[in-house]
Amino acid sequence: MATIQIESQISLTSSQKQAALLASNPSHRFILYRGGSRSGKSYLLSYILLMRAINTPGSRHGIFRKTAASCRQTLFDLTFRQVIHDTFPGLLSQCLISEAEATITLPNGPDPRNPYEGGAIFLFLGLDDGRRDKILGNEFATVWINECTEVDYDHVSFLMTRLNQKLPQNRTDELGAPIFLKPKMFFDCNPNLKTDWEYKAFIQHTNPKDNTKLNKPWQWVEAKLNPEDNLANIDADYIDDTLGNLSVREKRRFLAGEWSDVNENALFRQDDIDKHRRDIHIDELQRIVVAVDPAVTNHAKSDMTGIAVVGRCSRGEIYPALFTKSVLKGWREWRKPLI
Incomplete structure (x- = not known):
């Protein structure tokens, strides 16, 4: 050979x-x-x-x-x-x-x-x-x-x-x-x-x-x-x-190398979210509302805590916020002692 x-x-x-x-x-x-x-x-x-x-x-x-x-x-x-x-x-x-x-x-x-x-x-x-x-x-x-x-x-x-x-x-x-x-x-x-x-x-x-x-x-x-x-x-x-x-x-x-969800019956679809995404500075918002739907239990099968942050500008347009992973991680760490 x-x-x-x-x-x-x-x-x-x-x-x-x-x-x-x-x-x-x-x-x-x-x-x-x-x-x-x-x-x-x-x-x-x-x-x-x-x-x-x-x-x-x-x-x-x-x-x-x-x-x-x-x-x-x-x-x-x-x-x-x-x-x-x-x-x-x-x-x-x-x-x-x-x-x-x-x-x-x-x-x-x-x-x-x-x-x-x-x-x-x-x-x-x-x-x-x-x-x-x-x-x-x-x-x-x-x-x-x-x-x-x-x-x-x-x-x-x-x-x-x-x-x-x-x-x-x-x-x-x-x-x-x-x-x-x-x-x-x-x-x-x-x-x-x-x-x-x-x-x-x-x-x-x-x-x-x-x-x-x-x-x-x-x-x-x-x-x-x-x-x-x-x-x-x-x-x-x-x-x-x-x-x-x-x-x-x-x-x-x-970049992340992950699969995406596809749900034709979803109320909010990722393609629609991406299409209408806008950047707006917080100073442009007249009112900001933070809504929390907390989990009532703390075990492996517990529901996740829901958080929604929405701002309204002077034109009457509504802007929901996009959370980063660090924000969500911080929220989870913050809520642990409360449960």
Whole structure:
């Protein structure tokens, strides 16, 4: 087998290292990395797939996006090559790269005279209409769906049927028996709505198709990575100047990395609140009313205390206040001795 430098030169952030531990647990088969924009999810997953392939000659790793064009432009042309270069300097020039087929083959095949024959291969593919036949003939040790909110669950369940390649790694256990690479399926996303399939699968542990309980729910795990954890690798002003100017709902998705509620029957919907949001100085208000609906008990199932602050200006317009987390936390701390 061709020699590949084993010691990684990459530097992961502490949160990326913690998230990567999910991939090393053999009981975890389906793993979602969710979080805000520029939090390093794609970079981390590229690294994980590369490390899975290094010691497993012959392994096939399918990397998917909604379209083949977007998969090629963002992952094949950019991120994945950068990760190979950063992790093992000099290895990228030794890989067999097919621009036409969008594949990268590692030089770790069993025959040193032709290390690409039987080497681990990465296939960058799309889930566009008409591409299933090309995928159907493949078996994968790893499947990664990038930006999985763009992909229907029908595609996810289809790719699950392709996750069945079992291969020994170039290492053994304490008794000398080969260690097999566990097939795993990875996902990443900027979370959107709680009605999306990934929230149902990874948070509620239900099948998105029929809402039945997932078989072996402990196999479905998720971790959150956010831009604040990746400051060493992004522009210093990106969070405040770019993400800081998004709407409340967009901040929840692209900064906090959280799903949003969607309730069509809600009296006040987030989209309507965002649309009519206004900034007004307190000096412009003629009257301010603070209304409190206190909780009457203090246990885990108690109702939350309701607080409403509303101001009226000289034009007769009414402005409800937006509470920050620190204000609400201060209120909770303040009310504790009173209960």
